[in-house]
Amino acid sequence: MVRKTTAAKPKSATSGSAGATASQARSNTSKDELLKYYRDMLLIRRFEEKAGQLYGMGQIGGFCHLYIGQEAVVVGLEAAAEEGDKRITSYRDHGHMLACGMEARGVMAELTGREGGYSRGKGGSMHMFSREKHFYGGHGIVAAQVPLGAGLAFADKYLGNGRVTFTYFGDGAANQGQVYETYNMAELWDLPVVFVIENNQYAMGMSVKRSTKSTTFFGRGEAFGIPGEQVDGMDVLAVKAAGEKAVAHCRAGKGPYILEVMTYRYRGHSMSDPAKYRTREEVQKMRDERDPIENVRTMLLDGKHASEDDLKAIDKEIKDIVNDSAKFAAESPEPALSELWTDIYADA
Numbered sequence: 001m002v003r004k005t006t007a008a009k010p011k012s013a014t015s016g017s018a019g020a021t022a023s024q025a026r027s028n029t030s031k032d033e034l035l036k037y038y039r040d041m042l043l044i045r046r047f048e049e050k051a052g053q054l055y056g057m058g059q060i061g062g063f064c065h066l067y068i069g070q071e072a073v074v075v076g077l078e079a080a081a082e083e084g085d086k087r088i089t090s091y092r093d094h095g096h097m098l099a100c101g102m103e104a105r106g107v108m109a110e111l112t113g114r115e116g117g118y119s120r121g122k123g124g125s126m127h128m129f130s131r132e133k134h135f136y137g138g139h140g141i142v143a144a145q146v147p148l149g150a151g152l153a154f155a156d157k158y159l160g161n162g163r164v165t166f167t168y169f170g171d172g173a174a175n176q177g178q179v180y181e182t183y184n185m186a187e188l189w190d191l192p193v194v195f196v197i198e199n200n201q202y203a204m205g206m207s208v209k210r211s212t213k214s215t216t217f218f219g220r221g222e223a224f225g226i227p228g229e230q231v232d233g234m235d236v237l238a239v240k241a242a243g244e245k246a247v248a249h250c251r252a253g254k255g256p257y258i259l260e261v262m263t264y265r266y267r268g269h270s271m272s273d274p275a276k277y278r279t280r281e282e283v284q285k286m287r288d289e290r291d292p293i294e295n296v297r298t299m300l301l302d303g304k305h306a307s308e309d310d311l312k313a314i315d316k317e318i319k320d321i322v323n324d325s326a327k328f329a330a331e332s333p334e335p336a337l338s339e340l341w342t343d344i345y346a347d348a
Contacts, residue, residue, distance in 0.1 A: 026237055026299070029237055031300075031303075031305040031306075033079075034296055034299055034300055034303075034305055035300065035305070035306065035314075036079075037072075037075055037076075037079065037236045037237075037296055038293065038296045038297060038300060038311075038314065039314055039318065040071075040075045040078075040098070040099055041071035041072060041075050041236065041292060041293045041296065042293055042314065042315065042318050043098055043104070043318050043321065043322070044067055044071045044074075044075070044094070044095040044098050044099065045068060045071055045293060046315075046318050046319055046322045047094065047098060047104055047107070047108070047322050047325070048066045048067050048068045048094060048095070049068070049322075050108075050322045050323070050325075050326055051064060051066065051094065051108070051111055052064075052066055052068075052267070052271065054108075054111070054112065054326065055271045056271075059112050059329075059330075060111050060112055060113075060124075060125065061113065061124070062124050062125060062126075063091065063124075063125060063126060063140075063270050063271075063272075064111070064125045064270060064271045065091050065092040065093075065125065065126075065269065065270045065271075066092070066094070066265070066267045066271070067092055067093075067094055067095035067096075067265070068265065068266045068267050069200075069263065069264050069265045069266040069267075069286070069287075069291075069292075070092075070095065070198060070200060070233065070263045070264070070265055071095060071236075071292055071293065072233060072234055072235060072236035072239055072263070072292035072295075073196070073198055073233045073239055073261045073263050074095050074096050074099040074168075075099050075236055075239075076235075076236040076237070076238070076239025076240040076242075076243060077166055077194075077196065077239060077240070077243040077259075078099045078100055079236075079240040079243070080240050080243030080244045080246075080247050081100075081164070081166065081243075081247070082163075082164075082247075084134065084161065084163045085134065085163050085164045085165070085166065085247075086134045086135075086136060086149075086152045086153075086156070086163065086164075086165040086166070087100055087134065087135055087136070087165070087166040087167075087168070088135075088136040088137055088139070088145045088148055088149045088152060088165065088166070088167055088168070089137070089138065089139070089145060089167075089168035089169070090138075090139055090140075090142070090145055090168065090169055090170060090173065091125065091126040091138065091139065091140050092170070092198075092265075093125075093126065093128065093137070093138040094107060094111070094125070096135065096168065097118075097128060097130070097133075097135060097138075100130075100133045100134070100135050101133050102118065102128075102130050102133050102135060103325075104321050104322060104324075104325035105324065105325045105328040105329070106118045107128065107325070108322075108325035108326055108328065108329040109121070109325075109328060109329040109332045110123055110124065110125075110128050111124065111125055111329070112329040112330070112332075113334065113335070114329050114332035114333065114334060114335075115332055115333050115334065115335050115336075115339075116328060116329065116332035117329075117332075118130055119343075120335055120339060120342075120343075121334060121335040121339070122335060122339060122343070123138065125138075126138050126139070126140040127139070127140065136148070136149075136152060142172065142173050142176060143169055143173035143174075143176035143178050143179055144178075145167065145168070145169060146167055146169055146173070146176075146178060146179050146182045146195070147178055147181070147182045148167075149165050149166075149167025149182075149193055149195075150165075150167070150182045150185060150186045150191055150193055152165040152167075152193075153165040153167075153186070153191040153192050153193035153256075154189065154191055156192055157189070157190070157191055157192055162192075162251055163192065164192045164193070164194060164247050164250045164251060165192065165193045165194070166193075166194050166196055167193055167194065167195050167196065168196045168198055169195075169196070169197060169198070170197070170198050170199070170200065170203060171197060171198075171199040171200065171201065171202075171203055171208050171211075171217060172203025172204055172206075172211075174197050174199075174217045174220075175211065175212060180220070180224075183195070183220075183221060183224045183226055183256070184224055186224075186226070186255065186256040187224045187225050187226050187255050187256055189255075190253060190254065190255035190256075191255060191256055192250035192251065192253075192255075192256075193250065193256045193257075194243070194246045194247065194250060194256070194257050194258075194259060195221075195226075195228075195256060195257070195258045195259070196259050196261060197217045197218065197258065197259065197260045197261065198233070198261055198263055199217060199233070199260055199261060199262050199263065200263050200264055200265045201262075201264060202265070202269070202277065202278065203269075204269045204273075205268075205269055205273065205275070205277045206277070207277070207278075216230055216260060217258075217260045218230055218258040218259065218260035221256075221258045226255070226256050226257065226258055227249065227257055227258070228257055228258030228259060228260065229242060229245075229258075229259065229260070230260045230261075230262060231259060231260070231261050231262065232262060233261035233262045233263030233264075233292075234262075234263060234264065234286075234290045234291070234292045234295065235292065235295060236292055236295070236296060239261060242259055242261075243259070245257075246259055264286050264290070266283055266286070266287060297311060
């Protein structure tokens with residue numbers, strides 16, 4: 001059972017318990033909101049399942065890191081975002097793209113290296129961008145996106161536009177030195193950035209218990225005066241509630257906030273990882289007892305907000321969208337050789 005704890009926070013403090021927060025979030029959530037979260041998480045799940053199939057068929061090259069199991073993290077935080085807010089993440093990025101409104105067609109076409117992709121087939125799984133959706137990657141170097149996220153937030157503070165940047169990274173990246181250099185600058189300059197640590201507990205393949213002596217990752221912000229908390233990342237409503245609190249902190253000009261979101265990936269680190277460092281029983285127990293999509297499905301059915309037939313219809317609709325994206329990708333041409341010379345230099 002994931003707990004919510006607090007570290008010493010000179011600038012602000014969290015109060016209450018994870019159970020109370022989740023309970024309050026449930027009572028304040030409408031039928032339409034629950035259906036949206038269910039649909040958004042299911043789209044990510046089905047899309048990633050299809051991506052895994054295409055990778056196995058050799059239609060996706062290079063690396064491919066799937067987001068299956070972690071869907072509640074990005075869907076919950078996108079529910080707390082406003083138009084114009086930015087997001088930047090690591091190589092496990094397909095879910096973030098879909099959650100912020102990027103089209104499944106463009107994402108799948110990019111995965112397969114086609115002209116119809118968001119980076120015209122040149123970025124692949126780890127390097128997609130969408131200025132229209134304020135999505136700034138997709139970065140293959142571990143923790144490289146963290147200082148970049150602070151830079152995005154610095155620009156927003158300079159412009160005084162009230163925007164917030166969500167900077168996602170994992171528990172493995174949380175041990176990188178550039179993270180702490182960024183914490184220091186972000187707090188020093190009161191940057192409006194939410195540092196989101198997606199703690200899926202295994203980094204590339206080593207358990208957090210073996211890789212760090214810290215009891216929490218968010219607690220490391222205490223040394224810099226950055227407040228934060230740990231939240232149940234398998235509960236989309238708990239994530240949304242924590243996200244709203246973090247965003248309000250940033251928009252009020254109080255500087256950065258750290259969310260350590262406790263989640264779990266069902267697949268290996270990448271498609272080439274057999275994940276032998278954990279048991280099948282452990283993964284199955286998480287699927288059976290803590291699955292984020294099943295959690296919302298149960299709320300919809302128990303609250304009589306939807307019937308089994310309603311949810312089957314949504315599943316069919318989502319599968320149609322995903323299948324259409326695969327068809328679009330297959331029919332989209334490969335980039336022309338002339339694309340080798342584009343997007344190299346910026347016009348100045």
